[in-house]
Amino acid sequence: MEQKRMQIFHPTTSKSGIFLLELIIVILFFSIASTVCIDMFVKSYTMNTDSTNLNKCIQISENFAESFKNSSYSQENINSQTYYYDKDGFPSSENSYTYYAHVSYTTSGTTRSAIIKLYTSDAFIYSLQVDKHIPERWVKDEK
Amino acid sequence: MKSKSQNINIGSSSILMIFVILCLICFASLSLVSSTSDYKLSKNLQEKTTAYYNACNKAESSLASIDQSLQESANKLTETEFYETVGESISFYIPINDLQSLYIKLKPLYPTTENDSYYLLTNYETVTLKPLEPDNSINFFTP
Numbered sequence: 001m002e003q004k005r006m007q008i009f010h011p012t013t014s015k016s017g018i019f020l021l022e023l024i025i026v027i028l029f030f031s032i033a034s035t036v037c038i039d040m041f042v043k044s045y046t047m048n049t050d051s052t053n054l055n056k057c058i059q060i061s062e063n064f065a066e067s068f069k070n071s072s073y074s075q076e077n078i079n080s081q082t083y084y085y086d087k088d089g090f091p092s093s094e095n096s097y098t099y100y101a102h103v104s105y106t107t108s109g110t111t112r113s114a115i116i117k118l119y120t121s122d123a124f125i126y127s128l129q130v131d132k133h134i135p136e137r138w139v140k141d142e143k
Numbered sequence: 144m145k146s147k148s149q150n151i152n153i154g155s156s157s158i159l160m161i162f163v164i165l166c167l168i169c170f171a172s173l174s175l176v177s178s179t180s181d182y183k184l185s186k187n188l189q190e191k192t193t194a195y196y197n198a199c200n201k202a203e204s205s206l207a208s209i210d211q212s213l214q215e216s217a218n219k220l221t222e223t224e225f226y227e228t229v230g231e232s233i234s235f236y237i238p239i240n241d242l243q244s245l246y247i248k249l250k251p252l253y254p255t256t257e258n259d260s261y262y263l264l265t266n267y268e269t270v271t272l273k274p275l276e277p278d279n280s281i282n283f284f285t286p
Contacts, residue, residue, distance in 0.1 A: 019153055026160045033164040040171035047178040051185040058185075058192050065196060110207050113200075126189065131200040133207040135214075135260070 053099070056089050057118035057126040060101060063089075065130040068114045080104040097121070110134055191240070195269070198237045198245045206247075206262075209233060213251055213261035222253040232265070239269065246270045 064083075084097035092098075102117045111131050118126045217225055234248040248266035252259065 015153065019156075022153060023156055026156045030160050030164065034167060037164075037167040037171040040175050044171070044174040044178040047175075047182045051178070051182040054185040054189060058188055062192060069199075110210075111203060128193065128196055129200065130196055131203045133203045133210065135210055 053120055053125050056085075056087075056099060059089050060085055060099060061116045061118055061126060061128040064101060064103065064116050065114070065128060068130050069132055078105060099125070194239050195245075198239045201237050202245055202247055202267075205235060205237070206249075209249070210261055217254055217261060225253045226251070233262070234266070236270075236272075242271055242273055242275075243269050244272050 081103050083101045083103065084092050084094050085099045085101070086092035086096065087098040089099070098120065100119055100121075102119070104115050104117075106113045106115070110133055112134050113129055113131045116128045116130070117124065213229060216228055220228060229251040232248055232250050234246070237245040237247070239245055246266055246268050247264070249262040249264050251262050254261060
């Protein structure tokens with residue numbers, strides 16, 4: 001009787017055992033592969049965010065540089081200023097910004113320089129220096 | 144019991160896992176490759192922008208020295224002598240990178256009042272000096 005029971009149940013027990021073993025191996029491989037893939041996705045997301053931030057900051061600094069080059073010399077009597085921009089690179093308020101630009105001005109001889117430093121809320125992204133020649137006679141007149 | 148044992152399909156979970164892992168790896172690789180190329184492009188843009196504004200800064204210091212020498216000439220010479228000495232135009236190139244340069248051309252002006260500019264910028268542009276070499280390494284089908 002016992003032998004007959006063994007004959008009946010042995011194939012099923014064996015199949016379940018193999019299936020369980022396969023399932024364990026599958027879960028193990030899946031967890032290893034998904035760890036690698038999630039790491040790749042995270043890297044790609046980080047790089048994508050970095051390149052978006054860099055592109056926006058370059059665009060903002062170029063806009064600023066061109067307006068500085070074409071502005072009147074008498075408008076830049078300030079030593080430093082901070083400007084705030086939203087995620088699309090448009091000017092925004094101090095409370096809802098994504099990027100901000102800290103601009104410091106220096107004068108050396110007849111050259112006026114603007115050093116534009118772009119930041120996100122937590123990191124420095126890009127810096128650009130723009131020089132503009134202002135004839136000495138114009139500066140004297142302004143004084 | 145017979146019907147229960149038939150429901151266990153050994154190998155189906157392995158096939159499913161292989162399919163899912165292949166999909167994950169494909170999408171993760173595509174995402175990583177795309178964001179890497181985006182990031183490289185952004186870095187290229189950063190280098191080019193910085194190189195362009197460095198060239199602009201050099202051009203501004205050249206313009207400053209030209210303005211200084213034109214001012215000295217204008218103070219010493221009459222209008223006719225001024226134009227005979229400095230010529231009709233002054234042009235120079237500032238290299239941006241291996242391929243491109245900043246071409247600046249200006250027309251000297253004899254000042255009528257003290258605050259007048261001593262030159263008029265006629266060209267301020269990026270030019271490609273070397274001929275472009277197209278990449279012909281791939282043989283495309285040409286009918």
